[in-house]
Amino acid sequence: MDFVLSLFLLLVVVGGIMGTVQIRLETVQKSDEAVQARLISEKVASAIEEVYASGEGHEIRIEMPGNIEGSPYQVKVNQSGVRIDVGGWTGYSYSFSKKISDYAQNQNEVIMRPNTNYTLRNVKEGKRNIVVIF
Amino acid sequence: MVLKKLFLIKIPFINFPRRIKQFMLVNEYILLDKKGQLPIEFLLVVGFSVLVLMPMALSLSNAGELNQAMSAARAGALQGATSDSLAIYPEDTFRAYQREHQRLLNPSGVKIVKITYLNQGFNQSYQKTKIQLKIYASAPSVPDKTDRNCLGDRINFQARKKITESFNTENLTNSMYNPAFSQKYMFTTANVQWQ
Numbered sequence: 001m002d003f004v005l006s007l008f009l010l011l012v013v014v015g016g017i018m019g020t021v022q023i024r025l026e027t028v029q030k031s032d033e034a035v036q037a038r039l040i041s042e043k044v045a046s047a048i049e050e051v052y053a054s055g056e057g058h059e060i061r062i063e064m065p066g067n068i069e070g071s072p073y074q075v076k077v078n079q080s081g082v083r084i085d086v087g088g089w090t091g092y093s094y095s096f097s098k099k100i101s102d103y104a105q106n107q108n109e110v111i112m113r114p115n116t117n118y119t120l121r122n123v124k125e126g127k128r129n130i131v132v133i134f
Numbered sequence: 135m136v137l138k139k140l141f142l143i144k145i146p147f148i149n150f151p152r153r154i155k156q157f158m159l160v161n162e163y164i165l166l167d168k169k170g171q172l173p174i175e176f177l178l179v180v181g182f183s184v185l186v187l188m189p190m191a192l193s194l195s196n197a198g199e200l201n202q203a204m205s206a207a208r209a210g211a212l213q214g215a216t217s218d219s220l221a222i223y224p225e226d227t228f229r230a231y232q233r234e235h236q237r238l239l240n241p242s243g244v245k246i247v248k249i250t251y252l253n254q255g256f257n258q259s260y261q262k263t264k265i266q267l268k269i270y271a272s273a274p275s276v277p278d279k280t281d282r283n284c285l286g287d288r289i290n291f292q293a294r295k296k297i298t299e300s301f302n303t304e305n306l307t308n309s310m311y312n313p314a315f316s317q318k319y320m321f322t323t324a325n326v327q328w329q
């Protein structure tokens with residue numbers, strides 16, 4: 001009788017704890033995903049600022065991770081900042097307004113893909129400098 | 135054999151007939167007992183145990199359910215606060231903030247201070263006990279009231295969503311998870327109290 005009662009109480013307690021643990025783990029995973037996304041967008045925005053501020057010829061290489069906590073993601077860079085999309089969530093890192101371009105297509109919005117290495121270079125265009133991502 | 139050992143009792147009476155061993159199985163003793171003493175005691179103990187255990191089990195079940203809901207609400211509120219802090223939002227919300235609340239696209243330190251609940255009694259229309267959650271948070275870097283309301287709405291939304299997911303009651307509620315349901319309770323959220 002004692003054994004059965006103890007087992008019942010143990011099951012109730014363990015069941016409650018397991019439920020709480022599962023909820024917390026999901027929260028941690030989501031938070032980790034959001035942190036990683038914010039870190040990537042800030043890293044790109046910061047690199048663009050640094051390249052632009054350092055003058056003609058300065059360049060920085062960036063290695064984009066393959067995924068964020070197993071989820072695919074996309075980074076879009078335009079003149080005013082860096083936007084990141086992952087798993088239906090979006091974040092944005094502002095940077096000082098400047099011209100961003102891609103060597104191949106000369107476009108104003110550059111998409112940076114996962115698992116790819118990029119070089120950000122300060123290039124002189126007429127009288128002003130632009131940041132080229134390739 | 136193990137079960138047999140479990141029900142082996144030492145009979146406490148002094149005047150044992152010699153043929154009765156002092157150690158025997160309960161059912162063996164009941165069969166040999168001629169005074170009917172043990173069955174009455176046994177029934178009294180069992181009856182009393184049932185009377186005590188039934189309300190206790192009910193109370194434990196209710197407390198466990200509320201505890202699970204509060205735990206889920208806390209996890210949800212933390213997730214909402216993390217989303218607010220890192221300025222990572224669902225896509226439609228992000229677009230709305232681009233139009234009206236551009237400050238919220240920058241990270242802002244949001245902390246959950248505490249979560250309390252208020253039992254508002256039995257709700258006749260839902261046939262469940264209504265619980266109102268109140269979340270206390272702080273965001274010193276966001277002074278604007280409308281911006282704070284947006285941050286608070288996300289915290290409340292995530293808290294209700296987590297409760298709903300925790301009890302698998304998505305089919306009972308609406309797209310805003312308001313109210314959120316468990317088996318015996320329904321949960322609403324008051325406006326987040328900023329400190």
